[in-house]
Amino acid sequence: xxxxxxxxxxxxxxxxxxxxxxxxxxxxxxxxxxxxxxxxxxxxxxxxxxxxxxxxxxxxxxxxxxxxxxxxxxxxxxxxxxxxxxxxxxxxxxxxxxxxxxxx
Amino acid sequence: xxxxxxxxxxxxxxxxxxxxxxxxxxxxxxxxxxxxxxxxxxxxxxxxxxxxxxxxxxxxxxxxxxxxxxxxxxxxxxxxxxxxxxxxxxxxxxxxxxxxxxxxxxxxxxxxxxxxxxxxxxxxxxxxxxxxxxxxxxxxxxxxxxxxxxxxxxxxxxxxxxxxxxxxxxxxxxxxxxxxxxxxxxxxxxxxxxxxxxxxxxxxxxxxxxxxxxxxxxxxxxxxxxxxxxxxxxxxxxxxxxxxxxxxxxxxxxxxxxxxxxxxxxxx
Numbered sequence: 001x002x003x004x005x006x007x008x009x010x011x012x013x014x015x016x017x018x019x020x021x022x023x024x025x026x027x028x029x030x031x032x033x034x035x036x037x038x039x040x041x042x043x044x045x046x047x048x049x050x051x052x053x054x055x056x057x058x059x060x061x062x063x064x065x066x067x068x069x070x071x072x073x074x075x076x077x078x079x080x081x082x083x084x085x086x087x088x089x090x091x092x093x094x095x096x097x098x099x100x101x102x103x104x
Numbered sequence: 105x106x107x108x109x110x111x112x113x114x115x116x117x118x119x120x121x122x123x124x125x126x127x128x129x130x131x132x133x134x135x136x137x138x139x140x141x142x143x144x145x146x147x148x149x150x151x152x153x154x155x156x157x158x159x160x161x162x163x164x165x166x167x168x169x170x171x172x173x174x175x176x177x178x179x180x181x182x183x184x185x186x187x188x189x190x191x192x193x194x195x196x197x198x199x200x201x202x203x204x205x206x207x208x209x210x211x212x213x214x215x216x217x218x219x220x221x222x223x224x225x226x227x228x229x230x231x232x233x234x235x236x237x238x239x240x241x242x243x244x245x246x247x248x249x250x251x252x253x254x255x256x257x258x259x260x261x262x263x264x265x266x267x268x269x270x271x272x273x274x275x276x277x278x279x280x281x282x283x284x285x286x287x288x289x290x291x292x293x294x295x296x297x298x299x300x301x302x303x304x305x306x307x308x309x310x311x312x313x314x315x316x317x318x319x320x321x322x323x324x325x326x327x328x329x330x331x332x333x334x335x336x337x338x339x340x341x342x343x344x345x346x347x348x349x350x351x352x353x354x355x356x357x358x359x360x361x362x363x364x365x366x367x368x369x370x371x372x
Contacts, residue, residue, distance in 0.1 A: 001234055002146065017134055021143070028260035028286045029143075061321060073336035077321035085318045093361075097139045104135065 001041050003097050008046045015101035020101075023059035024094040025074045027060035031056055059092030147261055150229035154236065154264025161241035163194075164351040165249060167359070169262055169287060170271035171280075172253030175297040175331055178203045179271065180248055182331040184212040187341050191245040191348060196235045198227040198252045205250065214238060226257035229264055245348050255284040265348060266357035274308040281316035289320040290361045293327065293343065300330040324360075332350040 008016050011038070012101035019038075023029050031054040038052045062069045064087060070080035078085045142148060158165045168176045177197075184193055193215040195203040206218035214294060217235045219227060232249060241247065249265055253257040270291035272280050281288035288294065294317055296310055314326045327343065329336040351357055 003139065003141055003143070007139055011135065011137055018136075026286055026289065028257065074317050075282045077285075077289070078319055081327050085321055086323070087321045089321065095143045097141055097143055099136050100142075101134050101136045 001045060001047065004047050004050075004100055005045060007100045008102055011064055011102055012104055013046060017103055018051050018053060018099075018101035019047060020053045020055065021100040022055045022057055022094045022096040022098050024092040025059040026089065026092040027095040029095055039055050047067070057091055057094050060090050061087035062090045063087050073090040118269070134196045136179065142187045144260070144262075147229045150233055151262035151264040154229055154233055155266075156264075157233075157236060158241075158264065158266070162352070163241050163244050163247050164267070164348055164357070165247045165265035166267045166269055166347075167249045167251055167258075167265040168269050168271065169255075169258045169278060169290075170253060170297075171255050174253070174271045174273035174276065176253070176271055177208055178331040179295070179297060179329075180209060180250065181212055182337060183341070183344070184209070184214050186334060186337055187344065188212065188214065191334050191344070192243055193246050194239055194241065194244045196227075196232060196239070196247065196249045198231070198250055200224070200252065203228050221252060225252055226261055227251050227255050227263060228261045232263045239354065247342065255280070255287045259287040259290045262359075265359065266351065267292045268359045268361075269295060271295045271297050272313060274302050274305055274310075276308075278308050278310070278313040279316055281313065281320055281322075282317070285320050288317055289322055289326050290359060291317070291322060293325050294322075295340065296326065296328040298330055299328045299336060300332050301330075328372070 004016060004019055023031050023034065035052055035054060042048055042050055058071045059074055060069055060071050061077050061079065063082060063084050065084040066079060066082045068079060068081040069090065072078065072080060077087060077089060079087050129327055170176055180195060193214050195209045195214060197209065197216055197218045198221060199205060200221050203218045206216040209216035217238045219231050219235050221227065221231065227249065249263055268290050270288060272294060274296055296313060302308065310328055317324065317326065326341065327339045
């Protein structure tokens with residue numbers, strides 16, 4: 001909310017109408033719980049009536065052996081094509097404030 | 105987060121901010137403002153300060169994480185007894201309440217600061233920063249930060265430390281890495297503790313625990329030990345000596361989660 005308030009203030013917003021977040025599967029944040037907490041956090045702020053939109057990002061790994069990228073479950077980060085565990089996570093760790101929509 | 109410049113733009117989400125990306129559009133005369141900052145930005149910023157602080161004092165900071173009761177404090181006690189003459193150690197303890205763990209550490213002749221988090225289930229960079237003000241780090245080789253016993257939230261907060269060590273006691277079940285993937289993926293070293301109990305447990309397979317760790321794409325070393333068996337600590341103590349030597353050699357150290365971050369950024 002600190003970041004949202006800052007963006008609102010910098011852009012002379014009367015109110016914030018929409019807050020968009022990107023939450024990856026490995027970020028350690030559960031979107032439904034965050035949404036519930038938001039109901040409390042927004043009270044009495046410039047985002048009092050704002051909607052919260054949470055985009056849930058997939059977990060994607062890129063294989064260091066065969067080079068393929070695959071979407072995987074959070075607790076099985078292995079290449080879906082060749083079964084290799086030496087992979088790098090290319091998506092899934094995001095915990096981002098993507099954008100804020102305001103009324104001026 | 106990108107380790108190169110602290111931004112959170114990776115090839116995975118770069119399309120969102122490029123021209124014609126979906127964040128370019130506005131709707132109904134309302135202005136849409138792109139932000140793209142990490143929600144943990146404030147913590148990460150403080151963590152950076154902590155890391156600088158450690159750097160100035162030449163201290164290697166190790167974040168110990170595990171469930172409650174897996175033997176973090178017992179491991180520290182045994183480690184201090186085994187290597188305290190050779191390496192100078194200090195400890196930051198995290199618990200919801202009580203000074204008990206810091207008292208236990210001080211009884212071994214090592215400075216310790218207790219953070220009591222109240223209702224909070226993890227340490228964050230600000231709490232650690234406050235604790236550092238109460239510690240004289242001059243001449244200290246290793247600062248252990250014993251996180252709150254919890255396999256969930258501590259994994260999400262950078263404290264400015266250099267290494268994550270995650271403990272899994274053999275009484276807990278060898279599938280813990282599969283159950284708590286965010287935590288175990290963050291481990292730079294996994295310690296299987298209370299190994300003296302392996303003889304009486306028929307349901308903990310150390311090879312399985314390691315396999316579950318690999319399935320998180322984690323290449324971290326796995327060591328099996330018991331704080332009650334000083335002879336079982338040799339590999340852990342060697343690992344600590346190597347880490348201190350590496351740190352002294354001036355190599356920049358950082359928990360290895362998303363080690364590919366900088367590379368991806370420059371490619372992107």
